C-alpha cells in the first residue's frame with residue numbers, strides 16, 4: 001500500500017461530503033432567497049457545516065490527530081447563536097447518512113476540534129472549510145481545502161471545487177472537481193460523481209510570453225496593478241483569468257493558467273496556513289514551483305500563519321525564475 005493511503009481516502013470522503021453540504025447550503029439559502037447585499041449568513045452556515053463534517057470524519061479515523069481549522073463555534077453558542085446553530089444542524093444532517101447524523105452538541109464539539117495551534121512537531125491537519133467566501137456567495141469559485149502537515153511539511157492535500165468544470169475545455173459541462181495530491185505521488189483530479197482519477201500537470205509552455213495569469217477577483221487580496229506591471233515585464237498579452245479562492249492553485253496545476261501571484265496589498269496581512277497548504281503541494285506535485293515574493297519557501301512549521309513569508313508566487317517550473325525576478329523588480333520599485 002502506498003504511503004498515506006488511508007489518510008488520502010479519508011480526506012477524499014471528508015472533502016466530498018463537505019463540498020456537498022456547501023452545494024446544499026447554496027441551493028437552500030442563496031439560490032432560493034433574496035439576499036441583501038451584505039448578508040453573509042449563508043456562507044457562515046456552510047463554513048460551520050463543512051468544518052463540522054470534516055473534523056468528524058478526521059476524528060473518527062485519526063482520533064489523535066490535531067486540526068488547525070479556520071472556524072470556531074463561538075457564534076453558534078447560547079441564545080445569540082440559536083438560529084444559526086439550528087440552520088447548521090439541519091443542513092449538516094441533510095447530507096449525512098442516517099448512521100452519521102450529529103446532535104447540535106456534537107457539531108459544536110467537532111468544529112472546536114479545529115483549535116490546534118500548529119507548529120513544527122508531529123502531524124496535524126489544516127482546514128479551510130470554505131476558501132473564497134465571496135466566490136461562494138456569487139455562485140463563482142470556492143474551495144474546500146484540507147491538508148496533512150507532518151513535522152512542518154505538507155504531505156497531503158485534497159481540495160473540492162464544487163463550481164469548477166471537470167473538463168476545462170467544456171466550461172458548461174459537469175461541475176464539481178476534486179484535486180488530490182500526496183508528496184512524491186503526483187497530482188490528480190476526479191469529478192465529484194465518479195472515483196476515476198486523472199493525473200494532472202502544468203501546461204508545457206516554455207516562455208513567459210505564452211503564459212496566462214490567474215489572479216484574485218478581489219483587488220484587496222492581491223494587487224491587480226502590480227500584477228499588470230509584472231505581466232508587462234514578462235511580455236504577457238493574454239488577459240488574466242480572475243477567480244476567487246484556492247481554485248487558482250487547481251487551475252494552474254492542470255494547465256488552465258500558468259502563474260498565480262498573491263501580491264501583498266498591506267504590510268500587516270499575514271497569510272494563513274489553511275489558505276496555501278493543499279494548493280502549494282498540488283502545484284509542486286504537478287510540476288510547478290511555489291515560494292513567497294522574496295523567493296523563500298512557504299514555511300508551514302510556525303503555527304497557524306505563514307508568519308515568515310510575504311505573499312505567494314506559484315508558476316510553471318520552466319518560467320518560475322523569470323516570474324520571480326519580475327515580481328521582485330516591480331515590488332522593489334514600490335518600497
Ligand SMILES: Nc1ncnc2c1ncn2[C@@H]1O[C@H](COP(=O)(O)O)[C@@H](O)[C@H]1OP(=O)(O)O
Nearest residue numbers: 131132216217218220221222244245246269275
Ligand atoms: N488583505 C488580504 N490579503 C490577502 N488575502 C486576504 C486578505 N484578506 C483576506 N484574505 C484571504 O484571501 C482568501 C481569498 O482570496 P481570494 O480573493 O484570492 O479568493 C481568503 O482566505 C481570505 O481570508 P478570509 O477567509 O479570512 O476572508
Ligand SMILES: [Mg+2]
Nearest residue numbers: 128131132275
Ligand atoms: Mg481562506
Ligand SMILES: [Mg+2]
Nearest residue numbers: 070128130131
Ligand atoms: Mg475560509
Ligand SMILES: [Mg+2]
Nearest residue numbers: 070130131133
Ligand atoms: Mg474566512
